[in-house]
Amino acid sequence: MPLAVVGVSHRTAPIEVRERFAFGRAEMAPALLAATGGRAGEAVLLSTCNRTELYLALPEDGFSVEQAQAILAAKIGETAQGAARWMYVHRDRQAVDHLFRVTSGLDSMILGEPQIQGQVKEAYATAREVAGPSGPVVGSALNRLFQSAFAVGGRVRSETGLGHGAASVSSAAVELAKKIFGSLKGRRALVLGAGEMSETTLECLRGEGVRTAIVANRTFDRARELAERWGGEAVRLDDFGTALPAVDIVICSTSAPHPVLTRERLRRALPGGPRQPLCIIDIAIPRDVEPAVGDEPNVFLYNIDDLTQIVDDSLDRRRAQLPAAEGILAAEVEEFWAWYASLAVVPTIRALREHGERVRLAELERAGRHLAHLSERDREAVEALTRSLLNKLLHAPTVRLRDAAGNGRGTAALDTLRYLFELDHPPPGDAGPERDETMTEARE
Amino acid sequence: MTGPLHGLALALYAAAALLLALSLARGSRRLALLATVLTGGAVAAHLGALAAYGARYGELPLVGLGPSLSVLALLIGVGSLGVATLGRTGPVGLILVPAAALVVAAAEFAGVRPSGEVLAFRGPWFVLHVTLAMVGYAGLTVAFAAGLMYLVQFRELKAKRFGAVFRFFPPLDTLDRLGRRALLVGLPFLTLALIVGWAWSARFHRPLAPGNPKVIWGVLTWLVFAAALGVRAGGGRRGHRAALASVLGFAVVVAAYLLLRLASAPAGGEFL
Numbered sequence: 169m170p171l172a173v174v175g176v177s178h179r180t181a182p183i184e185v186r187e188r189f190a191f192g193r194a195e196m197a198p199a200l201l202a203a204t205g206g207r208a209g210e211a212v213l214l215s216t217c218n219r220t221e222l223y224l225a226l227p228e229d230g231f232s233v234e235q236a237q238a239i240l241a242a243k244i245g246e247t248a249q250g251a252a253r254w255m256y257v258h259r260d261r262q263a264v265d266h267l268f269r270v271t272s273g274l275d276s277m278i279l280g281e282p283q284i285q286g287q288v289k290e291a292y293a294t295a296r297e298v299a300g301p302s303g304p305v306v307g308s309a310l311n312r313l314f315q316s317a318f319a320v321g322g323r324v325r326s327e328t329g330l331g332h333g334a335a336s337v338s339s340a341a342v343e344l345a346k347k348i349f350g351s352l353k354g355r356r357a358l359v360l361g362a363g364e365m366s367e368t369t370l371e372c373l374r375g376e377g378v379r380t381a382i383v384a385n386r387t388f389d390r391a392r393e394l395a396e397r398w399g400g401e402a403v404r405l406d407d408f409g410t411a412l413p414a415v416d417i418v419i420c421s422t423s424a425p426h427p428v429l430t431r432e433r434l435r436r437a438l439p440g441g442p443r444q445p446l447c448i449i450d451i452a453i454p455r456d457v458e459p460a461v462g463d464e465p466n467v468f469l470y471n472i473d474d475l476t477q478i479v480d481d482s483l484d485r486r487r488a489q490l491p492a493a494e495g496i497l498a499a500e501v502e503e504f505w506a507w508y509a510s511l512a513v514v515p516t517i518r519a520l521r522e523h524g525e526r527v528r529l530a531e532l533e534r535a536g537r538h539l540a541h542l543s544e545r546d547r548e549a550v551e552a553l554t555r556s557l558l559n560k561l562l563h564a565p566t567v568r569l570r571d572a573a574g575n576g577r578g579t580a581a582l583d584t585l586r587y588l589f590e591l592d593h594p595p596p597g598d599a600g601p602e603r604d605e606t607m608t609e610a611r612e
Numbered sequence: 613m614t615g616p617l618h619g620l621a622l623a624l625y626a627a628a629a630l631l632l633a634l635s636l637a638r639g640s641r642r643l644a645l646l647a648t649v650l651t652g653g654a655v656a657a658h659l660g661a662l663a664a665y666g667a668r669y670g671e672l673p674l675v676g677l678g679p680s681l682s683v684l685a686l687l688i689g690v691g692s693l694g695v696a697t698l699g700r701t702g703p704v705g706l707i708l709v710p711a712a713a714l715v716v717a718a719a720e721f722a723g724v725r726p727s728g729e730v731l732a733f734r735g736p737w738f739v740l741h742v743t744l745a746m747v748g749y750a751g752l753t754v755a756f757a758a759g760l761m762y763l764v765q766f767r768e769l770k771a772k773r774f775g776a777v778f779r780f781f782p783p784l785d786t787l788d789r790l791g792r793r794a795l796l797v798g799l800p801f802l803t804l805a806l807i808v809g810w811a812w813s814a815r816f817h818r819p820l821a822p823g824n825p826k827v828i829w830g831v832l833t834w835l836v837f838a839a840a841l842g843v844r845a846g847g848g849r850r851g852h853r854a855a856l857a858s859v860l861g862f863a864v865v866v867a868a869y870l871l872l873r874l875a876s877a878p879a880g881g882e883f884l
Contacts, residue, residue, distance in 0.1 A: 329639075333779075347769060347778060350785035443850065445784060462770075466849045474772050481774060485639070 169309055171508070172233045173263040174240060174255060175214075175221030178277045181254035188244040189220040189254075197298045199243075200305045203236050210310040211236075214270075214291040216284070218277050223267060225309035233257055264508070265501045267313065271321035273330060274493060280330035280486045285321045288314070309511075313504070320500045327496060328489040333482025337365075338372040340478040341449045344470055345373065345417050348445050353377030358415040360384050360408060360429070361422030362394040365451050369419050370398060382415065384408035386422065409437035418448040420456035427458040434461050442466045451475065509573040516582050517566050519591040524558045617661035618682065618716070618724055624654030625689065625713035632706045636780045644703070648696040651709055655689045658716070661724075662686060669726050674742040676727030678719045683742075685715035687750035691794075695754065701790050703780050707757035737812040744805035745830070751798020752833070752862055755840060758791035759858030766852055788851040791858050792844065799837045806830050825872040832868050836861035 176189050191199055196213055203211040203222050210225040220243075222236050234248060241251035248255075258266045269275040271288050292314045296306045306314075325331045334340035342352070349355055355378050359366045362385040370381055381400030384407070385391035391402035403411055405422070412418070412434070422428055429448070438446075441464055450457040450471045462469030532554060539547065565585065572581040586592050628650035635643035662682060665673045673679030692708035695701040765781040768774075781787075809830065840857040844850055 329641075344769075347765070347783050348785065350783040350789075441849070445851070466852070468769050470772065474774075477772075478774050 169210075169225050169227055169511070170260055171263045171309065171313065172224045172226070172236070172257060172259045173221055173266050174224070174233055174236045174257050175219060176240070176251075176254045176256070177219035177221070177275070179275070180256055183217075185244070185254055186218065186220065189215075189240060190217070191215040191220060191243065193294065196294050199239060200295055200298045201300045202239050204300060204302075204305050205235065209305075210307045211305050212292055212295040212310055212314065214288055216287045219270070221270075223263070223310060223313070225307070225313070233259070261501065261505050264313065264504050265497070267317045268320045268497050268501055268504075271317040272324040272493060272497060273321070274324075274490075274497070278335045279483060280325075280332075280489075281335060282325070282331050285318065285325075288321075289318065309508070312507070316500065316504050320497065323500070324493045324496050328492045330486050330489045330493050333485055334478050335482055335486070337451065337472065337475045337479060338369040340475040340482075341369050341419070341451070341470075342372045342376055343478060344449065344468070344475070345447050346376065348447050348468055349416060351377065352417075354379050355416040356380040356382070356414055357417040357419060358382045358384065358408060358411050359394070359400075360405065360418065360420040360456060361424075361452065362387070362390045363421050363423070366419055366421040367394060369421070369449065369451065370394075373417065373419075374398060378417065382408075382411045384411070386424075409433055412437040412446075413442075416444065416447065418446065420448065420450040421452045422456050423452070424456060425454060428456045429461060430458045431460040431464065434464060434467070449475070506573075510570050511573075513569045513573045513582060516586060516591060517569060520565065520585065520589055521562060523589055523591060524562055528554050528558050615724075617657050617664060618720060621654045621658035621661055621689075622713060622716045622720060624650050624657060625685075625709055625716055628654060628705070629710040629713050632703075632709055636703070636706060636776050639776060639779055644705075647705065647709070648693070648702065651689060651693050651696065651705065654712070655686065655693055658682070658686045658689060665724065671726065672739055673724070674739060676722075676725070678722035678724040679726070680742065680746070681715050681719035681722060682724050684746050684749055685712045685719060687746050688712040688715060688753050691750050691754045695790065701758075701782055701786060703782055704754070704757050704761060704787070704790065706780075707760055708754065711753060711757065735816075737808060737816075741805055741809040741812055744801045744808060748798045748802030748805055748837075749833070749865075751794045751801065752837065752858075752865065754794035755791045755798065755858040756862035758787045758794065759855035759862075762787040762791065762851065762855035763859065766855070784851060788854065791854060792841075795837060795841050795858070799834075799841065802830075802834055802837060806834060825875065829865075829868055829872055833865050836865055 176186060178186065181189070191213060196215075199213055199222075200211045203209070203213070203224060204226075209227060212223040214221045214223070220240065222240060224233065224236055226232070237248040237251070237255060237257065240255065241248045244251060266275070267288075271285050273280040273282065273284055276284050292306070292310075295310075296304065298305045334343040345352055345355075352373060353376075355373075357370065357373055357378050357380070359370055359381055362383055366383075370378075374381070379399075381395065381398045382403055383391040383395040383398075383400055384403045384405045385394070386405045388402060388404055391404075394400075395402040405428070408428075418429070420429065435441075444466070446467050448457055448461065448467060448469045450469065453472060455471055457469060457471075459469070461467060532551065539550065542550070569581055569585065628647045631643050631647035631650060635641070635647060662673050662679075665679065665682075673683055688708055689712040692705040692712060695704045695708065761781050762784060764777055765784055765787065768777045768781075769784070782790075809826075840854065840861045843853045843857045
């Protein structure tokens, strides 16, 4: 059963296009059923802000990859040809390699970002709940593929430094605060300016355990709105000085054209300086905080350039880990593919054995009349002899065929064997193996 | 067995110190982990060496400069192993492990063998006195290491330098807590050591004069402890002040030891 992935990502399409390809949770099940075409195929649909991808394991005679492309294209009201410029298709080993890269964060917009692993897990879990007329849309092939992908993602993250360090301005802010305070649990933050950047940074800090947020904004209603959303309190921008003694972290992101927090104002708010370290993150342009504030004792002041420097350093270090990550990935793709390719030979091996068994039984029956004088015990010995002979004859071809499948020469060996033993002409009434039986047998 | 095992412990401490330095330079957590394993090996070899000492000489390695330095080094080694396995304080070993190696080397230099000094009484009270004092000094060493790293990390964060120190050294708050805990554990031990020492001396030996180098050093160390804890009270840069006090206090204790030793040597006075 060939594997394939059809999709669009940040590498092939701009955000305006990607957002049109995005599937909501309610749209997943119909899309998955459509992608398998109601046949014995398998599908998982991954839809994030950076990619929409359909992973497929389709029977040879089933729904085609081109039809899956058409389903994705229809999402943006295009034909498959019309959407082709944004789409990519990876088949078989390349499809496996692609998914492993995705879960490892190697294909992410921010190298090594960890969220993608969770997003893939969610997509996989969603697909596992969907079943069509011919059964669940996730079967043995995609089950094994996704489980392997999660393991590879975990391995890459634990064995390399690909996930270490801050990779965004807001996570750099968190990293800085943690270098001062250790755990941020229960710390208090003051947010100056209720813009998007402040909110993103506050969200990151809240994720690390910052519990109380005080929001100060020129527009008080906006401050109150943000404070309510994050369970904090709102103050007027002119009054933020009163909140300073009670906070550990200050995030500044107003659109004021001049510094909002000056040295003089800090000294007025905190006579004698802060008793505990005060971390000020100024992500506004122009800057909200007078540089001299950073010279105050116990004050740690960082601006957008400092945060960017941390991000750049950390991305450089992540890039240095790429060869190690690629090494792990190559080995894992190889291992998965060896297993998966060996599945293709299972029906042939079964047909070969059935063919041999039929010949053996026919020959025994034909010889039966000449062996009528034999005792029951002798007949059993002859039976055992023929069975053993057949097993010995078929052992080497079976092993070689599995090896050939694993090292990429499977198709040629398979065709030769089927031709030599006329395996493509099965006796009438042989419906062939079911998909799941094949998988089980291959695993055994 | 004492000699080879002591030598092995020294080599392992030195190797662990080197690995920790490399892990800082390369930002490698694996090297830091390997250094912890080596430190564990060093502590095990060190324990074996001191056990062999006890078996060979029939006394605990608490009398004389070499043996007592070795015990102090062992406690520092155990301390560094402890911080390596507790939360995010492992990098403190960057100072503690070389310190342990240095003290072991000093012990080797002084000679890890009985001093021949005859003490009036070497019973459990004496053992208790020395052991309590060693734990106290080990606590001060951990506080010194945490304080020194605090000061370096503080400077890096203030100067916005986001290099190896920024990445490898623990957060300021973590270092501050470690320093405080080390002092809080060490001070009671040292206090008890002083009380037991005074009582033991008065009961079995002879009352110690206030000018005795041991008394001076013991009291000075206790004052350093108390000061390092005391500066934490009040406002301002409490953590920074406390770190500075731990570092300076440790330096004063070491300098006082060397001075008192030099001063007491010509007079033939007994001092560790």
